[in-house]
Amino acid sequence: MTLILLAVMLTAVTCVIAWYLAIYALPVMVAVETFRLIHATEAGFLLSALVAATVALLSVGLVLLVLFKAKNPILCLLARAVFVIPAMIAGYAVVHGVTHDAIESTVALKLLCGTAGLVTGIAALMNLNGFGELAPQA
DSSP states (O other): OOHHHHHOOOOOOHHHHHHHHGGGGHHHOOOHHHHHHHHHHHHHHHHHHHHHHHHHHHHHHHHHHHHHHOOOOHHHHHHHHHHHHHHHHHHHHHHHHHHHHTTOHHHHHHHHHHHHHHHHHHHHEEEEEEHHTTSOOO
């Protein structure tokens, strides 16, 4: 019983942390994968880091540009999905990393991690909608 309460408490703490860090999931995932790709071509560490940082900023800029300028609602929905899906994956992974030893039931673990991923995705969507309010109204 104590272990289950500890798992619930750790899940709540990680959800709060993931809530505040959800907006950084897309640029971090893009930066890590870009760094790995560029570094695998035997480029230097600094060049790989510079390219990764540039591509991470461009990814967020592209999503915000589409949200600000696109008139097509399907395109805006796709831009939101591109922004929210990495946050959902990150929320799932954070909670799974904290609670995988505390919860023995695989079904309960998947439900808990899935809920945390959903909450983190909602947080990213709320943060993205906050940026959307800065857009000029047509």
